[in-house]
Amino acid sequence: MMEWDTVLMSRLITTLTLGFHIIFATIGVGVPLMITIAEFIGIKKKDRNYLLMARRWARGFVITVAIGVVTGTAIGLQLSLVWPNFMQVAGNVIALPLFMEVFAFFFEAIFLGIYLYTWDRFKNQWMHWILSLPVVVGGALSAMFITMVNGFMNTPQGFEIANGQFKAVDPIAAMLNPATASKVFHVVSTAYLTVAAMLAAIAAFSILLRKATDYHKKALKLMMFLVLLFSILSAVAGDVSAKFLAEHQPEKLAAAEWHFETEKGADLILFGWLNDDNEVVGEIRVPQFLSFLAFNDFQAEVIGLEAFPDDELPPLWIHYTFDFMVMIGFFLMSLSILYFIVHFMKRLDVHNKFILSLIVASGPLAFIAIELGWILAEEGRQPWILRGYMTVSEAATTSPYISLMFFLFLGLYIVLGVLCIVTLRKLFKNNPAEVELEKKFPLKREDGE
Amino acid sequence: MSYELIGISVLWFFLYGYLIVASVDFGAGFFAFYAKLSKKDHLINKLISRYLSPVWEVTNVFFVFFFVGVVGFFPDSAFYYGSVLLVPASIAIILLAIRGSFYAFENYGSKENLIYLFLYGSTGLLIPASLSIALTVSEGGFINETANGSVELAYLTLFQSPLSWSIVFLAIVSVLFISAVFLTFYASRANDEGALKLVRSYALFWSTPTIIAGLTTFIFLSQHNTRHFQNMMDLWWMLGLSVFFFMLTMWFLYREKYYGYAFISVMFQFLFAFFAYGIGHYPYILDPYVTIYNSSTNETMGIALIIAFIGGLFLLIPSLVLLLRLFLFDADYVKGKK
Ligand code: HDD
Ligand code: HEM
Ligand code: HEM
Numbered sequence: 001m002m003e004w005d006t007v008l009m010s011r012l013i014t015t016l017t018l019g020f021h022i023i024f025a026t027i028g029v030g031v032p033l034m035i036t037i038a039e040f041i042g043i044k045k046k047d048r049n050y051l052l053m054a055r056r057w058a059r060g061f062v063i064t065v066a067i068g069v070v071t072g073t074a075i076g077l078q079l080s081l082v083w084p085n086f087m088q089v090a091g092n093v094i095a096l097p098l099f100m101e102v103f104a105f106f107f108e109a110i111f112l113g114i115y116l117y118t119w120d121r122f123k124n125q126w127m128h129w130i131l132s133l134p135v136v137v138g139g140a141l142s143a144m145f146i147t148m149v150n151g152f153m154n155t156p157q158g159f160e161i162a163n164g165q166f167k168a169v170d171p172i173a174a175m176l177n178p179a180t181a182s183k184v185f186h187v188v189s190t191a192y193l194t195v196a197a198m199l200a201a202i203a204a205f206s207i208l209l210r211k212a213t214d215y216h217k218k219a220l221k222l223m224m225f226l227v228l229l230f231s232i233l234s235a236v237a238g239d240v241s242a243k244f245l246a247e248h249q250p251e252k253l254a255a256a257e258w259h260f261e262t263e264k265g266a267d268l269i270l271f272g273w274l275n276d277d278n279e280v281v282g283e284i285r286v287p288q289f290l291s292f293l294a295f296n297d298f299q300a301e302v303i304g305l306e307a308f309p310d311d312e313l314p315p316l317w318i319h320y321t322f323d324f325m326v327m328i329g330f331f332l333m334s335l336s337i338l339y340f341i342v343h344f345m346k347r348l349d350v351h352n353k354f355i356l357s358l359i360v361a362s363g364p365l366a367f368i369a370i371e372l373g374w375i376l377a378e379e380g381r382q383p384w385i386l387r388g389y390m391t392v393s394e395a396a397t398t399s400p401y402i403s404l405m406f407f408l409f410l411g412l413y414i415v416l417g418v419l420c421i422v423t424l425r426k427l428f429k430n431n432p433a434e435v436e437l438e439k440k441f442p443l444k445r446e447d448g449e
Numbered sequence: 450m451s452y453e454l455i456g457i458s459v460l461w462f463f464l465y466g467y468l469i470v471a472s473v474d475f476g477a478g479f480f481a482f483y484a485k486l487s488k489k490d491h492l493i494n495k496l497i498s499r500y501l502s503p504v505w506e507v508t509n510v511f512f513v514f515f516f517v518g519v520v521g522f523f524p525d526s527a528f529y530y531g532s533v534l535l536v537p538a539s540i541a542i543i544l545l546a547i548r549g550s551f552y553a554f555e556n557y558g559s560k561e562n563l564i565y566l567f568l569y570g571s572t573g574l575l576i577p578a579s580l581s582i583a584l585t586v587s588e589g590g591f592i593n594e595t596a597n598g599s600v601e602l603a604y605l606t607l608f609q610s611p612l613s614w615s616i617v618f619l620a621i622v623s624v625l626f627i628s629a630v631f632l633t634f635y636a637s638r639a640n641d642e643g644a645l646k647l648v649r650s651y652a653l654f655w656s657t658p659t660i661i662a663g664l665t666t667f668i669f670l671s672q673h674n675t676r677h678f679q680n681m682m683d684l685w686w687m688l689g690l691s692v693f694f695f696m697l698t699m700w701f702l703y704r705e706k707y708y709g710y711a712f713i714s715v716m717f718q719f720l721f722a723f724f725a726y727g728i729g730h731y732p733y734i735l736d737p738y739v740t741i742y743n744s745s746t747n748e749t750m751g752i753a754l755i756i757a758f759i760g761g762l763f764l765l766i767p768s769l770v771l772l773l774r775l776f777l778f779d780a781d782y783v784k785g786k787k
Contacts, residue, residue, distance in 0.1 A: 066553035069506055070546040076513055077538055080520055084531035088524050092746050095521030096753050102514045103761035109506040110768040114775055121775075134768075171753045397532060398599045405539045412543050416550060423553060 005403070010082045010396035013406045017075045019371060020413045024068035026370055029143045029188065030195025031061045032112075032135040038222070039132060043125045049215045050222075052437050056428070057199065058116060063423055065112065067416055072105075074409070082402065086385050086395035089166075093159045094152050096171040101145035108138025140188055147187045150377070151179030155248050156386055182244040183377075186237035190373065193230035194366040197332060199223045201363025204356040206433070212351045215433045220351075220359070221343070227362070228336035235329055239293065246294030249387070250303040252380035255314045256322040257290055258283075262304040268293060271323055274316065314382045321372040321379070328369040332362055452751035453741045456522035457734075459758060460515060461727045467511035468723065469627060469716060474501055474508050475573035476628020478548070480651060482570025485563065493644045496636060504776065505552050507769075509545075519734075521754055525744030526734050533592055533602045534583060541579040548572040574621050581620040585613040588674045589736030600738075612669040619662035623719070626655040630698065630715045634708040652702055660695060663722065674736065680729035687728075691721035 035054045042050030080087045111134040122128050152158075158174030160167045200223035203216045245253035253259070258269050260278070268290040272283025288298040295302070305313060335358055343350045381387060385395045477497045484490040520527040551569045585591065585607065593603045607613050629652035636645040671678040681688065694717040701711035732740040745751060 063553040065506070066549050069509055070542075070549035073509060073513055073545060073549075074542045077516060077542055080516070080527040080531035081535045081538055082531075084528045087520055087531060088528035091520050091524030091527055092750060095524070095746060095750055096757060098517050099521045099754055100757050100761070102510065102517050103757070103764060105513065106507070106510045106761070106765055107768060109510050110765075110772050113504055113506060114772055118775065166747055169747045169749045171750055397535060398595070398597060399532060399535045399601060401536050405535065408539060408543060412546055416546065419550060420553075 006398055006400065007393045007396045009402045009406050011392065013082055013402065013409060014075075014078065016406070016409060016413065017071065017078055018374070020417075021068070021071040021075050022370060022374060023367060024064050024071060025143070026191045026194050026367070027061070027064045027198070028068045029139040029191040030198075031057060031064070032132060032139050033192055034195060034199055034223070034226070035061070036129070036132040036136050037226075038219075039129050041222070043129060047218075048437060048440075049218050052215065052433060052440060053219055055119065055440070056433065056436070059427065060424055062116060063420060063427070067420055069109075070416070071413075082397055083385065083395045084397055086390060089390060090152070090386055092166045093156070093169055093171065093174045094149050097145040097148040097152075097175050101142055104138050104141035104145060108135055108142065111135045111138065143188055143191060144184050147184045148175045148177070148180050151177050151183050153385060154183075154252075154377075154381055154387055155179045156389060161389075178248045179244060182237065182241040186234065186241050186373075189230055189233040189237045190366075190370060193227060193234045193332065194370055196223045196226035196230055197366040198363040200227055201360045204359035207351055208353065208356050208360065210432070213434050215437060217351065224336050224339045224359070227332055228340065231329060231333035231336060235333065238326070238329060242293050243295065246302060249380075251305065251308045251312070252314060252318075252377075253294065254303060254305045254308075255316055255380060256318050256376060258316065258319050259290060259302060259304045261306055262301060264291065264299055264301045269319075271320075312383065314380045318376050318379045321376040325369045325372040325376065328365050328372075332366060335359065335362055452748060452755060453522070453745045455755055456518075456745070456751060457731075457741050459755075460518045460522065461724070463511060463518065464515050465720060465723050467508070467515055468719065470504075470508045470511060472577075472624040472627035473631045474505060474628075475577055476624045476626075477501055477632060478551075478573030479570045479625060480628065480632065480648070482566045482573075484647070485566055489647055492641075492647050493632070493636070496639060496641060496644050497632070501552075504772065505549070507772065509549065518754075522746055522751065523734060523739070523741065523744040524746055526739050529592075529600060529735050529739055530583065530586075532600050533586060536602070537579050537582045541576060544572045544576045544579065548576065574624070577620040577624050578617045581616045582607070582613070585610070585616050587730065587733070587735050588612065588670070588677065589733075590673065592735075592738070610673070612666070612673045615662065615666040615669050619659075619666045622655055622658040622662050626652065626659040627715055627719065629655055630702070630708075630712050633702070634712040637708040649702060649705070653699075656695075656699055656702075660692075677729050677736070680731070681725055684725045684728060687721045687725035691718050691725070694718035694721065 035057050038050045038057065039054035041047065042052075042054060111131055115128070115131045115135055118128060118131065152174050155178045156174070157177050158170040158172070200220055203220040203223060206216045207213075207220070242253060245256075258272075258274070267288060268286040270284040270286065290302055291300040292298050294300060335355075339350060339355060339359070342348050342355060383391045383393070385392045481490065481494050481497050484493050519530075547568055551565065551572075586602070591603050591607050591610070591613075592600050594600055629648055632648040633645065633652050636648050667678075667681075670681075694714045698711050698714040698718060701707045701714065730736075732742060734741055734744060746754075
């Protein structure tokens with residue numbers, strides 16, 4: 001019983017830390033791109049609104065980065081503290097991308113430091129803009145390398161095992177495992193999508209609360225455009241991910257889709273629930289669509305759960321995480337399309353209460369989709385930590401102190417989360433954009449506006 | 450040179466780098482708090498935040514680099530240290546988290562808040578103390594093997610060991626000494642007479658405890674791990690050089706000149722001591738379980754990591770130079786004109 005308890009606590013502590021880190025990591029990947037875009041447009045069009053956007057976003061970013069860094073350091077250490085057996089084994093094959101990730105951090109951290117503290121130090125504005133590029137690249141590379149590690153856990157390759165020893169290790173093959181391409185594409189595109197939705201939500205919220213200033217309207221329009229762009233890319237990437245699963249990790253897809261029997265022309269099941277005999281009831285069925293999702297062919301054969309031993313099946317509740325993630329994805333896409341339709345119709349004001357409220361909701365929803373996606377990906381790998389080689393319970397620490405540590409970290413994240421929100425509020429509440437615009441970039445009399 | 454040896458040398462260099470940059474950071478936290486208590490904060494706190502705010506994240510990456518590197522090159526050490534250090538390392542993470550979030554708040558005037566400054570200052574001393582436990586454990590004798598084939602920390606032995614307390618003490622006073630000498634240098638660059646006088650007095654004050662702590666640790670080490678002690682005695686010339694550079698630092702400080710050289714000299718003092726300690730430890734990573742040879746990763750991975758490292762340096766060094774030029778060697782920035 002003791003044994004089982006430490007495993008459960010190990011899982012919980014990892015879920016907690018990663019679930020918390022991923023929020024800030026997503027912001028850390030996405031916000032630099034938005035800052036770069038805003039500063040670029042600002043310099044190009046000589047529009048002070050965009051320049052101010054870059055500055056204000058960067059100022060908020062300082063705070064989320066701090067939390068991203070400390071929680072990232074926590075998870076980095078916890079990998080060895082909580083999963084010592086896993087790191088001992090997998091370290092032999094997967095150390096390279098983890099190591100390269102550190103260089104990406106280094107690169108990102110150095111240029112972030114420079115970027116944030118040199119706003120007015122260069123005569124040529126483009127010099128300062130160029131400094132933002134390494135931050136964007138560094139963030140995307142961090143995401144790419146860590147996602148490779150995660151891909152390796154799902155589809156390990158690049159080694160042979162002889163007498164319990166790793167032989168013929170090929171680090172590059174391990175990095176370029178079958179899961180890498182689809183996962184990196186999906187993780188990076190959804191990070192950009194989520195941050196665009198978050199910033200759009202903030203702009204919409206300000207308009208709802210006060211009045212529609214130029215600053216907020218421009219921010220909203222820019223971000224809604226990016227939501228549109230990245231929601232399409234994310235959906236494509238999600239589709240690629242499903243096709244990857246069908247081929248390389250069919251048990252995850254089958255569990256997510258409640259697809260019990262291998263068959264041709266499989267239906268796609270949305271929502272519903274399972275009765276006592278494990279039959280699906282109350283679902284929405286889209287005929288033959290699962291085959292299409294999995295193989296681009298309505299007649300293709302999709303492997304069902306029956307093909308796998310019972311003790312190697314992931315939990316079936318991940319079905320819901322999949323459904324809600326996809327729903328949120330289509331909601332974000334439809335909302336951005338709606339926004340632009342209304343925007344171009346001219347007769348209606350796009351800044352009406354209904355649309356703005358939906359946009360405000362889209363920010364938190366995008367983060368929920370990120371969490372749901374990771375829960376799907378990680379729970380769908382159960383019971384394996386290294387699919388086919390090592391289970392989660394073999395990998396966990398046996399230290400009984402793990403429970404105590406769980407509560408310690410829970411406390412820490414609550415404090416960090418609260419402080420983050422309090423500081424961000426303090427930062428922006430008494431300093432509205434309109435006022436700052438006049439202070440930072442006062443208009444000369446003659447240009448009017 | 451075998452790839453194991455290259456690996457451990459590179460990592461030891463980075464740990465040394467972390468020791469220096471983090472000491473500057475940790476010590477500064479304590480001084481900021483102490484100056485506030487003694488109502489001298491107007492003299493130095495601005496100076497401190499000017500230098501530290503842009504670079505704290507970089508400091509943190511040094512640490513991440515070290516532990517990711519160790520796990521990469523020596524995966525078995527992940528098992529031993531990971532199992533043994535669950536509690537002390539978790540505490541260190543939490544302290545690091547409190548400290549890291551300070552920088553986020555510091556930007557917005559909370560630095561006036563005494564409680565927060567207290568947390569910032571005290572974590573500056575507690576983090577080195579908790580991290581130093583890893584060094585103590587590496588000496589061997591603090592680990593129990595459990596019935597199910599795993600390992601755990603022998604808490605009672607650790608708490609009763611004079612070696613472990615002297616290492617903690619050494620960690621804390623070195624942090625304060627290194628930091629004070631750096632701040633002396635930085636204040637002199639900024640031509641800030643008031644701050645200079647204050648931090649110079651800190652540097653002078655913490656020099657004596659540093660050398661005493663070094664000696665006592667050495668004595669307790671001789672009782673705890675004779676092999677390590679003997680190996681270090683064979684490296685007497687490195688220890689001698691370390692003492693020499695310590696005295697050189699003191700001379701610069703007393704002459705009230707050449708503060709830049711004083712800091713470089715401190716860096717050499719710790720470089721020699723740290724490498725004498727490290728080389729004396731060879732080949733063990735965790736005495737007697739883990740050596741760099743029995744724990745190392747396979748050769749392919751070892752070489753891949755070294756190649757990645759060299760590639761990374763090409764990216765890193767120019768960027769670091771840029772950072773230092775903008776914030777450390779740009780006289781106008783240091784003086785607060787930019
Ligand atoms: C804003 C966030 C978001 C949105 C809108 C979507 N996803 Fe997603 N999804 C993720 C965020 C995410 C993620 C957090 O990024 C995951 C977790 C692991 C991964 O690789 O990406 C993920 C995983 C993930 C997986 C599992 C991949 C694996 O385990 O290898 C599949 C099959 C999909 N997604 C499919 C979709 C589809 C068809 C979507 C339709 C629009 C979709 N996702 C929208
Ligand atoms: C097992 C999972 C993960 C580990 C071990 C990990 C590790 C870390 C570490 C050690 C840091 C701090 C680096 C520093 O000191 O600057 C960090 C920060 C960061 N991580 Fe994670 N990470 C994980 C998951 C992710 C994921 C999935 C993403 C991207 C989608 C990500 C993106 C980032 C980014 C962008 C930062 C920089 C800090 C920021 O801007 O917020 N990480 N991570
Ligand atoms: C090498 C690194 C990793 C290890 C050792 C690891 C291991 C685990 C384990 C054992 C769990 C518990 C699963 C369970 O609930 O039973 C988990 C959950 C989770 N992981 Fe991973 N994982 C890694 C990489 C990642 C990455 C890169 C991410 C992206 C951020 C991630 C995100 C998550 C999330 C969000 C959960 C919670 C899901 C849930 O509720 O189960 N993991 N991880």
